[in-house]
Amino acid sequence: MLSSSLKSVAHHLRYLPLWSALSVVRWRSFDLRSRGLGTTFAVVMRWFPPARRRFDREAKRVFPDMTRRDRTKLGQEMGRHMGRTLFEIYHCAEFHTQHQKFRASGPGLDALRAAQAAGKGAIIVSGHFGQWEAVRAAIKMYGLESGAVYRPHKNRHYERRIRAGIEAGGKPILATGHVGTRALVRHLRAGGIIAILLDEKYAEGVPLPFLGHDALTSLSAAQLALKYDLPMIPAYGIRIDDGDAFRVDFEAPIPHSDSITMTRAFNDSLSSRIMAHPAQWYWMLRRWDGQ
Template identity: 75%
Template sequence: MSTVFLKSIVHGARYFPLWSALAVSQWRSFDVRSRSLGTTFAAVMRWFPPARRSFDREARRVFPNMTRGARAKLGQSMGKHMGRTLFKLYHDAEFQAQHHKFRVSGPGLDALKEAHATGKGAIIVSGHFGQWEAIRAVLRQNGMESGAIISTHKNPHYARRIRAGIEEGGKPILSTGRAGTMALVRHLRSGGIISILLDEKYPEGIRLPFLGLDALTSISAAQLALKYDLPMIPAYGIRIDDENAVQVIFEAPIAHTDSVTMTRAFNDSLSARILANPDQWYWLLKRWDGA
């Protein structure tokens, strides 16, 4: 039996639980299906020891005085949010049609409109926090479109489904790496908007404080903003109203200074959002490993 065939079996087996959870509720309403996947992921965080331990290790770094029971509840709530986030990512076209659920605020949207009107590109920075795809949905409602940068998932089943969902939210979809960077530069120079989730560990990055702890951080978004004189705008989609609506906040563009100062300002912005709603951030990114 070949190694390729064995990997294919393993990938299929790992994808099957999620496929099953999505398939079994497909005849239900959008909101019911979303809650259902959230409930499933909350159960995973409660009953699957590897996920529970990984979350507890990361949360304990930031909340050392929180009781173990409180961290367990926080982990289950995070699982619920991530299940709902993933569902909407997989069904992005349906999600973008939920206009009545978006509450929009912040000066950054006007800055984006101004850049777009003058044919200038822009960089939106956010994190694996809340319903981040709501940011691009609001842009569509305002006559704009944002591409995104993704890292290809090792499991081809996840990779295919995630990419298809993200493409429904806006194009182009660019991969990390040299070719993706060159395409990104062309997109920005032609007046395009790109959304970047800037909270993953970047081994070639520099150590900057994130949630009070040093974390290897990419400064490339700020470097591009400075080089091409583009606005770099933090934006967040935060679930509100018993999680049935999303508050989409476009903060003011980060002042152009230097790439380290600008990236640190974003880290501080995202950290404040997470501390206010810790269950809406995906804690399993291994953000501080190797820092």
């Protein structure tokens, strides 16, 4: 009982700084509040040693020749992007209505619309890069809706807010695990669209190259695409115009072959995006832990 109470108190204390940052300036415009949280996260990345060390460890792996000064700048810019991203997800209902911010294009968008017109489902694959919710927001402009797969957060306060935000962007929202997988299959077989972020470490995954280093990677998206004959479409929401707008690129569907080849193709796709815009990827994922 005492352990449970202490855990609850810890959850409150850890969530309080974020709640404060999200709440104290509600009277300001959406973009100003978004920039404000971005600035807060940039400061954390500059002055909070645990965050800085964690970032440095991952960035050094990919950019071994980068100077400490450039690494510090990259970490701050990543924090700025991720702070804005988190704000937009927390306020996803409002974010998704700002159609003027989203500029969608690419062969994958046509493939997605064609699949829906034929009554087929589709799998959108992306990563913690740019603003991934911009992808789901963009397809709403074409009358489409995508559910999403997500990993529940241990902090119940953060979990409640983040899940509500993701649900506002489109349903169903499916947690990782066996129950979520069964619901995901039903959704796809019924002709639904699902978005999956494939750049987190998956302990039961296969080591595949990612940013030049092997990383344990889930094959589930490719396996589902092959089993149910669905397009697997890489898509990315890249911040432009000082971060206030998004270029949403829908790449051509990854050709069907086998799950490893297809997943490697996605890893290569995301890696090239990250190398072009390194500050827009969330480097804190511990992507290569244990490798």
